[in-house]
Amino acid sequence: MEGYFDANKRIRTGLVTLALFIASPCFGEEHTFTLASPDKNIDVEIEVNQGVSYQIALDGKSILLPSNIDLQLESLPSLSDGIRLTDKKSHQVNEVLEPEVRVKSQKILDSYNQLSLSFSNNYTVTFRAFNNGIAYRFETDINQDIVVIDELAEFNFPAPSTTYFPKEEGFYSHNERSYLKEKVSDIKATDLASTPTLIDTEAGKLLITETALENYAGLWLIGSEKGLKGTFAHYPTQKAVGETPWQDRNEPITHRAKYIAKSSGKRTYPWRVLAIAKQDKDLLTNQLTYQLAIPSKLADTSWIKPGKVAWDWFNANNLHGVDFEAGLNTATYKHYIDFAAEYGLEYVILDEGWYPLGDLMGTVAGFDVPELIRYGKEKGVGIILWASWLTLRDQFDEAMDRFQQLGAVGIKPDFFQRDDQEMVQFYWKIAKEAAERELLVDFHGSYKPAGLRRTYPNVISREGVKGLEWNKWSYDSTPEHNTTLPFIRQVAGPMDYTPGVMSNAIGPAAFENINYSGKDSNHQDFTIRFMRPMSQTTRVHQMAMFTVFESPLQMMADTPSQYRKNSECAAFIAKVPTVWDETIPLEGSIGDFVMVARKHQSTWHVGAMTDENARTLPLDLSFLEEGKWKMVIFEDGPNAKHWAEDYRSKTLEVTNETKLYISLAPGGGYTARLSKM
Structure with a gap:
């Protein structure tokens, strides 16, 4: 156990576990349990009565009305199928975490009260109450593979409440949305939103998101009778290969299965996170998605270096005042490397165009990537390589080996546009294989962060933002x-x-x-x-x-020409830390x-x-x-x-x-x- 805490830089300052087993005959059919945050400002009431529901109060005022939760597995009973409560365990934790990549802070106080309820169908539901939110997750202990047909996640709110709703057209999305301020009561069952989503109630702010998302589909939201309800992209079974433009990156789904996920029956599921704040500014320091994520799997993270990037794509390589024609060529990127070295930037990205689209093993005339990586090392500047996710998937092993052999320090996979179970697992595969090759990963065209950055700290940033x-x-x-x-x-x-x-x-x-x-x-x-x-x-x-804005890999989006023209501003920006x-x-x-x-x-x-x-x-x-x-x-x-x-x-x-x-x-x-x- 000590090795566990050392490997994940967890400093244990206090840990109390209270286990109470009560055989099922001692439980009636109705039970109400309460759970409070360590500072007693947040109260959670959990009711077991032909299912499980919970409600939340902030300083005694309702911020979430009774909301049902359940997990529906194929051919197996769910919580609403007359199952019995068999066990109750309470747990208190007061620790300090030290993240490998310090996004907000060097240390994170991880203090919470926990309640786990186990049932006769081999489900366990665990709730945690923090001073700035609550979270819950399911766990199953079933000796066979399971199929998740659906998950019930209700979020019911007192009226009047408003939401900042990142409305989506469908599950095939970069999750780059504007936040539309609407009355919760006006959100329809046909309105779809990605997460995180924020709700403003009279008691305070509540933000819905998730973490520890592994081997499962991501959480989305739709309108419901009393508020919002979770929904999920089902497993893809047919794809529009060869039928859409941009064949090196787009793979729209044309048919999905009737289930969310298939997996082993012995597992935990993603945490449903409800971040809570009395004042808007309190949201700025909320770190629950990190605290609840799966701890790091990397023994050595010393090679993971945050920093700034001279970026080419936004400014379309529009250099001026140079003695060569700017574009996708070696001279242009040597100029970017010189600029990065001059201003103390750690990285340069070679974005789209460094390889012939559709072939990560190919070369482009006039674009000497090995020479650029050699030149960058000479100047103390690392090179990060962009890649379409679809080409990367199709050439995965040889492409990942090529990145390492070239001497790249990171990759920027792009255009995923999905978070169904299949795609979530591909994110995990990229993170793991990149870590084995000591490559940073910056996901673009991606879903929101959902815990992977803690498990694999080389996942240093991601897009999923307009x-x-x-x-x-x-x-x-x-x-x-x-x-x-x-x-x-x-x-x-x-x-x-x-x-x-x-x-x-x-x-x-x-x-x-x-x-x-x-x-x-x-x-x-x-x-x-x-x-x-x-x-x-x-x-x-x-x-x-x-x-x-927080990004341990922070871009400087304009051209070296523009930054040199505005050198006073550029010099200031270059010195702003990224962690x-x-x-x-x-x-x-x-x-x-x-x-x-x-x-x-x-x-x-x-x-x-x-x-x-x-x-x-x-x-x-x-x-x-x-x-x-x-x-x-x-x-x-x-x-x-x-x-x-x-x-x-x-x-x-x-x-x-x-x-x-x-x-x-x-x-x-x-x-x-x-x-x-």
């Missing part, structure tokens, strides 16, 4: 969207939003909030441009993303504004972003240690509301008694680095 690239073809990446993500999508885990564009403009939503005489209500500065993309935010809003020892949420309102302070070693960073509305926020520096601090600040310039690239930099001497007020332009931002003097 990010900066959407500015290339839509108006969706608005400041409001950006200030929503930290409170919802980021609670599930790191998000590879790919920030940092230096071409900035006022988007249509922000422009409507700018008042000056002679305004043309149809005017805007932002333009959709695929080859020379821009943002719908101010320059400093983009800079602040590097502190506000953190401590995170302190300072201010926050979902979809309105966010401000966070983060510490890395001895340096603090502050990042703030606002939606389309200009606003002034207080900045209290009492989180600093004693002494004098040098504060390097980037803030929106006085004309940023008309010219989004306008910014102002300055340096102050401050202490932990300093109190500031920061002004944010429409779609604006603020960022600062604080170093001990």
